[in-house]
Amino acid sequence: MxxxxxxxxxxxxxxxxxxxxxxxxxxxxxxxxxxxxxxxxxxxxxxxxxxxxxxxxxxxxxxxxxxxxxxxxxxxxxxxxxxxxxxxxxxxxxxxxxxxxxxxxxxxxxxxxxxxxxxxxxxxxxxxxxxxxxxxxxxxxxxxxxxxxxxxxxxxxxxxxxxxxxxxFGISVDTDDTPPPPPTPAPAAATPPTAAAPAPQTPPGFGPPPPGYGTPAAPPFMPPTPAPPFTPTPAAPPTPAPPFMPAGTTPAAPPYTPPTATPPAPPFMPTAPAPAPPVAAPPAAQASAPMSLKKQKLITLEKQLSDRGELGLLDLTKRAAVSLEKRGLSEHTARVALCLDISGSMGGLYRAGKVQGLVERVLALGLRFDDNAEVDVFLFGTNGHSAGGVGLDSYRGWTDRMLQQWRLEGGTDYAAAMRLIREEYFGTSALRYGPVADRQPVYVMFVTDGHTTSEQQTRDQVMASSYEPLFWQFMGIGRSAKSVDAPMVAQQQPDPQVKQSRFGRRLRAMAANWSDGTFRFLEELDDLPGRYTDNANFFCVQDPANLTDDQLFDLMTAEYAQWLQRARGLGLITP
Missing domain, CATH: 2.60.60.30 (sav2460 like domains)
Structure with a gap:
């Protein structure tokens, strides 16, 4: 360096x-x-x-x-x-x-x-x-x-x-603060009764002088000779202001006195400020950039959620938007998949509604990313399963209905689901040795509570998918010294009065080691060498409910934005 x-x-x-x-x-x-x-x-x-x-x-x-x-x-x-x-x-x-x-x-x-x-x-x-x-x-x-x-x-x-x-460097700094002053010059022009009459008719003389912002247009009216340009109406001005009252038949000067000609000269003064200021102010105020199609879709989505009374999901999408804004992803589009562990050990999390809550939070992120307003779902236990999608019409009670169709299984095969995901989006689960590009990336939220029975096959899938615009966000659920949510619950210390057997001490040590090493393999995938680009991130929690929505969304997007930049640089994502 x-x-x-x-x-x-x-x-x-x-x-x-x-x-x-x-x-x-x-x-x-x-x-x-x-x-x-x-x-x-x-x-x-x-x-x-x-x-x-x-x-x-x-x-x-x-x-x-x-x-x-x-x-x-x-x-x-x-x-x-x-x-x-x-x-x-x-x-x-x-x-x-x-x-x-x-x-x-x-x-x-x-x-x-x-x-x-x-x-x-x-x-x-x-x-x-x-x-x-x-x-x-x-x-x-x-x-x-x-x-x-x-x-x-x-x-x-x-x-x-x-x-x-x-x-x-030539950037036009917002000058919206300058237009308001024009209303003040107008009364000055209205003080002389005879000169006030031409002021309302200034449009003919406003065009020739091209002063920068248009606001000085009223004062520069002088160059085109004050009274002559006003000739259309003062054709019969024998006596300028005094005859104005009796002129019931010739209201030349007072074209701005619709409230009948009864009020004398005073009503003439309020009319002077009205014409000139509105002409100058709108041009600067109206310069607004066109709204992007993605932004329009997001606004429509929020209105749809509000109209349907889905206020909880609406709040989640807005919280997700805050995290995405911080990453520069406020209008980003991607296909979103949720990959869920349905092994037997996950039963307690499903029964307690923890997984349902997680599904809703992932859907909130997916609604902002995926234009079809749906998240594709894949499952893995002993086998892999494509479980369709979850969206606005199906998210309530989704996990209960899902478990009625797919029962909890005995194994934990990461690779089985990974193959299904790659086949869904890229047409193959075979090994790759060269890059494949696509216009839209795929973001996969991969949730599990333990080890896999297919370590090498899983490494192969992560390695092969590094040549594709696919990002794996692994989330481990379980007790670990590396959990990001709450501090580890202190393990109960043995009663010093009770003598422990050698077997008991060994079992306790094994349990502690297992707690720290539960997600060893996911950590390995996060740092897997030899990939075309780093396409994975990992974090673990003891309980998803311990994390606020903001914390979870920040964790879910922590490395995704960086991967996007690398993927674009490598040509994996095309314009």
Whole structure:
């Protein structure tokens, strides 16, 4: 890894790289948010869509994606992925910056930028030790040079915050605060009675002068000569304002006095503010981006759940949305499968409703991922089974109905279900040695409470599926020292007054070892070497009910977003 100084540069591979901004968390710090700008040859964005940040997490080209914050031991890391191979030809530079909310970068300890390859190999590191009062900062930039890509350590700050950084690169900062003032100039124009009459008729003279935002249009009415443009109505203005009252037959000046001509000149004043302001304000306010089809579907889904009275499931989908937003997956689409253990040891979990609760939480995630509003279900015990799907019309009491059709079985064969899953989505369960691409990835939630009887076959399936756009999220349920939910329940200590046999002591030791090693094989799958890409993650819980919905959704998506980036980089997922 190269340690860089401000202004230095180095060549980088033209592939996918991560720009990771990190800082220490041993003291209170401002809230730091990383962003990226795609710039053309003139050093400007082509449109606001070239600004990638937490509220606009991915660029349309797929070249830049905001991956979000992840806590690390002793520090916080905020990451932007830049796939240089996908950067459009018209983009010359990709700048990585950040803003600080609630303080300045001088209050952020241990600030640094690292450039990492997709496998985590360090490419470059840039420590920022001279930040002071800046509230926005440019850390570095990827730029083209002679047909190749290089990275430069920039280290430039802005005391004007994100707005200063944005405007410097051509981003139109929201100016909705400026239109309101126009109502105030109008009364000024209304003070002279004769000049007030032309003011309502300003549209003819509003067009020629092209002042920037349109708001100054009312004052600039002077250039086109005040009274002449008003000639349509003042054709008979023998006496300007005084004759206005008797002019019952010729209401020339008062076209804006529909409340009959009885009120004298005073009613004329309220009409002046009305015409000009509305013309100027709407253009700026109406600029809204079109809503994506995925967003429309999600809104329709939430309305459907609300109309059906499925408020519990609606709340779950909204909680899932929070976790997905943090991962940059708010509008992500994937096929979702739930793979459930139906071995005899799972009986207590089914009877207690623990598995039903888990099914509903997985469905909430699936409703946001899968456009068909359904989760495919696969089962495994002694054999593997395809159990159809679970959706809005079938999720209530689903596990009870399922167990009436498939009884609990004596074995635990992971591979039997894995083969069915791969056959369902990719047409084969055979071994693979080359990548297979698809437009939509497959997310599998794999739930079990123990060991499998088919370890080698399971390794083969995980290995083969690493060449496919398929991600395995393994979840173990049971007592383990590595459970993430609650601390281990203290084991009952033997009564010192009761003498234990050698067999009793040995049995206790075996039970403790079994408790810690229940999910040894799933941990092995999580770190299985030799795969095309890491396509699995594992966590275990003592009881799914011990986890809040937010905690579970965070665990279910912890590594999925990273796998997506790798899979796209390897061509497993096509646009």
């Amino acid at each position: 190269t340690s860089m100084r401000k202004g230095s540069n180095l060549p980088v591979p033209g592939t996918a790289l991560r720009a990771v901004v990190s800082w220490r968390t041993d003291a209170p710090t401002p809230d730091v948010d990383v962003s990226a700008l795609l710039l053309d040859g003139a050093g400007k964005v082509r449109s606001d869509a070239d600004f990638v940040f937490y509220n606009q997490p991915s660029h349309a080209s797929g070249a830049v994606r905001y991956e979000g914050k992840r806590p690390q031991p002793g520090e916080m890391a905020d990451t932007v992925l830049v796939d240089l191979a996908q950067v459009e030809p018209s983009v010359e530079r990709v700048v990585v910056g950040a803003s600080a909310d609630g303080g300045s970068f001088g209050q952020v300890p241990g600030l640094r930028l690292r450039v990492l390859a997709m496998d985590g190999t360090p490419v470059a590191e840039f420590d920022i030790g001279d930040a002071t009062s800046e509230t926005a900062y440019l850390f570095g930039e990827f730029y083209r040079r002679d047909g190749a890509w290089k990275f430069r350590a920039v280290g430039q700050g802005y005391a004007t915050g994100l707005a200063g950084l944005a405007t410097d």
